[in-house]
Amino acid sequence: METVNVLTPAVRQTAISGMERLRADFPILGIRVEDKPLVYLDNAASSQMPQIVIDRLVRYQKTQHANIHRAVHHLSGIATQEYEAARRKLQCFISAREEREVIFTSGTTDSINLVMHGYGRKFIQEGDEIILTALEHHSNIVPWQMLAEEKGARIRVVPINDAGELLVEEYEKLFNSRTRFVGLSHVSNALGSINPIKRMIATAHQHGVPVLVDGAQAAPHLKIDVRDLDCDFYAFSAHKMCGPTGIGILYGKAHLLESMQPFKGGGDMITSVSFEKTTYNEIPYKFEAGTPPIAAAIGFGAAIDYLEQIGLDAIAAYEHELLVYASEQIRALPGVRIVGDCQNKVAVISFVMDGIHPHDVGTLLNQDGIAVRTGHHCAQPIMQRFNVAATSRASFSFYNTKKEIDTLVEGIRSVQKVFAQ
Amino acid sequence: MSLKSIYQEVILDHNRKPRNYGALRSPSHHATGHNPLCGDRIDLDINMHDGRIDEIAFRGESCAICKASSSMMTNAVKGKSFQEAEELIREFREMLVDGIEKDFDHLGRLKVLAGVRDLPTRIKCAILPWHTLHAAMNSVAGATTEADDHEDQLVANNH
Numbered sequence A: 001m002e003t004v005n006v007l008t009p010a011v012r013q014t015a016i017s018g019m020e021r022l023r024a025d026f027p028i029l030g031i032r033v034e035d036k037p038l039v040y041l042d043n044a045a046s047s048q049m050p051q052i053v054i055d056r057l058v059r060y061q062k063t064q065h066a067n068i069h070r071a072v073h074h075l076s077g078i079a080t081q082e083y084e085a086a087r088r089k090l091q092c093f094i095s096a097r098e099e100r101e102v103i104f105t106s107g108t109t110d111s112i113n114l115v116m117h118g119y120g121r122k123f124i125q126e127g128d129e130i131i132l133t134a135l136e137h138h139s140n141i142v143p144w145q146m147l148a149e150e151k152g153a154r155i156r157v158v159p160i161n162d163a164g165e166l167l168v169e170e171y172e173k174l175f176n177s178r179t180r181f182v183g184l185s186h187v188s189n190a191l192g193s194i195n196p197i198k199r200m201i202a203t204a205h206q207h208g209v210p211v212l213v214d215g216a217q218a219a220p221h222l223k224i225d226v227r228d229l230d231c232d233f234y235a236f237s238a239h240k241m242c243g244p245t246g247i248g249i250l251y252g253k254a255h256l257l258e259s260m261q262p263f264k265g266g267g268d269m270i271t272s273v274s275f276e277k278t279t280y281n282e283i284p285y286k287f288e289a290g291t292p293p294i295a296a297a298i299g300f301g302a303a304i305d306y307l308e309q310i311g312l313d314a315i316a317a318y319e320h321e322l323l324v325y326a327s328e329q330i331r332a333l334p335g336v337r338i339v340g341d342c343q344n345k346v347a348v349i350s351f352v353m354d355g356i357h358p359h360d361v362g363t364l365l366n367q368d369g370i371a372v373r374t375g376h377h378c379a380q381p382i383m384q385r386f387n388v389a390a391t392s393r394a395s396f397s398f399y400n401t402k403k404e405i406d407t408l409v410e411g412i413r414s415v416q417k418v419f420a421q
Numbered sequence B: 001m002s003l004k005s006i007y008q009e010v011i012l013d014h015n016r017k018p019r020n021y022g023a024l025r026s027p028s029h030h031a032t033g034h035n036p037l038c039g040d041r042i043d044l045d046i047n048m049h050d051g052r053i054d055e056i057a058f059r060g061e062s063c064a065i066c067k068a069s070s071s072m073m074t075n076a077v078k079g080k081s082f083q084e085a086e087e088l089i090r091e092f093r094e095m096l097v098d099g100i101e102k103d104f105d106h107l108g109r110l111k112v113l114a115g116v117r118d119l120p121t122r123i124k125c126a127i128l129p130w131h132t133l134h135a136a137m138n139s140v141a142g143a144t145t146e147a148d149d150h151e152d153q154l155v156a157n158n159h
């Protein structure tokens, strides 16, 4: 079972006081909304970017930009070098064995679609079964439904309990001789639940079934070690971890990536092309057709450097403090219920308020400068499971503070006051 | 008028005590309105006789702005002819969506919803019941907020 890293009290204290200083790294945190200081609690949707990453993007555009892997001139050389250096940073960040196991994609959704097309369409046949969980984001449901429809395959779903935890025993019972693939989120975006994926991956492997992990909500908050997890694929997006939009990665075990068919055709993904026969390039280039978002990839590398400098362990410990504090405060409010209040979770709190629709909660909190997400969070099966149309979700980052949580709690009270008129 | 005061005055009143809330026993026209972005959904029943809205009722799961807009709409169109109701839908859209600057005094109480114009993310909540009314009167099964031009969407829904 993966748990949040807990540091010694002394280390934690330094980590925490250090964290509050990090706010100054984020220019956007200084803006005002509705004439109040911004309280940004929508980090699960997209996080903010520190100055150092912004500067990196600017430096690239001002002094290093050209197309990569193409020309012999100076700039193309530098751009290629920096792009590949970013790949190596990602490789180290997730402890992948080889850098060619890291494919740049446009984000988690693109990564999952790559696996669906490259692996799924090649290896999944009629009557085969794909296991997904009830906690998945739509991006790890819809591609598999499209595949199931095309192939006549079947999707089986791992259920959850009232706390928003996967029922692992039920998962184990879903395996049979037709099971061909497992898609699993590391952390639920709607509820924050951390799933026991290491154990679940081991179970799948006992049945000879590969596992794709959607790590979009885990990579910003937890130390990821793909070799320790032994997952076959792992996907995440830069924009949820201080990086730019339009870039993410797919990690895949080399032998699996090699066995797969390309997803997109075009330049850079071939070694030779004639109208009679085209030979595909080696991995990872086989999966990187066309000119990639070079600046974004380099910015992603800078974001990884920034996060590693703070340390994922320190981030996890501090965010856990925020979670505990916020959960206590919100649980104590009458007329407010946390949805998915499980033990092992990242700093995400989904809640509903008696008689007040989340949309109204979001609009009124915005009047106090507070940004939360309201809606179904692209996870409608979870909403159905908890019998709610939508929730309000506060999701925290290491640059949030307890004082901001107090503002949120005050904001929730004032929403109740408005509706109590 | 500040946003909070909109919430306090008319909208909250209609949210708490929605008018014409429920179902008609055997409606001559019905439509379901859906906002896929937030999951809001309303059902609208009408009884039309001789081209006039005799009875109207709505129900559903929605935010306060959508519920208040539905409630006020049902009050406003009850007893109106098909043409009068269509005219009101058009004017309401002009006020809220098209942002046309003109005098909307004749819209009466509906005018308080003009404040929603300052909340671009919530305009769809206020407009949904009106799309749904248009769909119901024209015997189209449903309406959605996810179409810029509701005429196109309604045609698409016919299939």
Ligand SMILES: Cc1ncc(COP(=O)(O)O)c(C=O)c1O
Pocket: A044, A045, A106, A107, A108, A109, A110, A137, A139, A140, A185, A187, A188, A189, A214, A216, A217, A237, A248, A378
């Ligand atoms: C769990 C999860 N998976 C996938 C995604 C999709 O990520 P992206 O939109 O960056 O492709 C998200 C983002 O909302 C997510 O939270």
